[in-house]
Amino acid sequence: ANAKCLLFTSIYEEPFGLVMTEAMACGTPVIGFRKGAVPEVIQNGISGYVVDDLHAMCEAVREVEHIEPMTCREYVEEKFGAERMVEEYLWLYRTTINSFDVSGTIPAPYDLARKAAA
Structure with missing residues (x-):
């Protein structure tokens, strides 16, 4: 230090x-x-x-x-920090889960990244 x-x-x-x-x-x-x-x-x-x-x-x-x-x-x-990282992971998990369509497919990772940047 x-x-x-x-x-x-x-x-x-x-x-x-x-x-x-x-x-x-x-x-x-x-x-x-x-x-x-x-x-x-x-x-x-x-x-x-x-x-x-x-x-x-x-x-x-x-x-x-x-x-x-x-x-x-x-x-x-x-x-x-840990708190921010946990929030970001939870957001990613929720976004991924909510991105499933009826057929059970998920969007490509770059689509999730675009949503994260928005």
């Missing part, structure tokens, strides 16, 4: 990147390249910074001191 920030330097299109949420849960802001799920996990100026290149990452390191560790932790608890 005494780290100034976590540099998430993966250039791989990470589907989630658990290490980012673990760092934020400790109150450590994350600076990551705009790849994969990074823009969905980090909220700019609240839990860290999403950057496009190494130069921007260096600039963000200078700015990270403006992010409050408690605000960072509260953000990750609200967005990725």
Whole structure:
């Protein structure tokens, strides 16, 4: 928790990147390249910074001191905490069950994802 920030330097299109949420849960802001799920996990100026290149990452390191560790932790608890995850799973289960038609078929996963994004 005494780290100034976590540099998430993966250039791989990470589907989630658990290490980012673990760092934020400790109150450590994350600076990551705009790849994969990074823009969905980090909220700019609240839990860290999403950057496009190494130069921007260096600039963000200078700015990270403006992010409050408690605000960072509260953000990750609200967005990725157990209560939120349970609510999301229940919503997914209900949506799936309610999506069955009379023949018993279910919609393709991307149809459910579209409903979730709406």
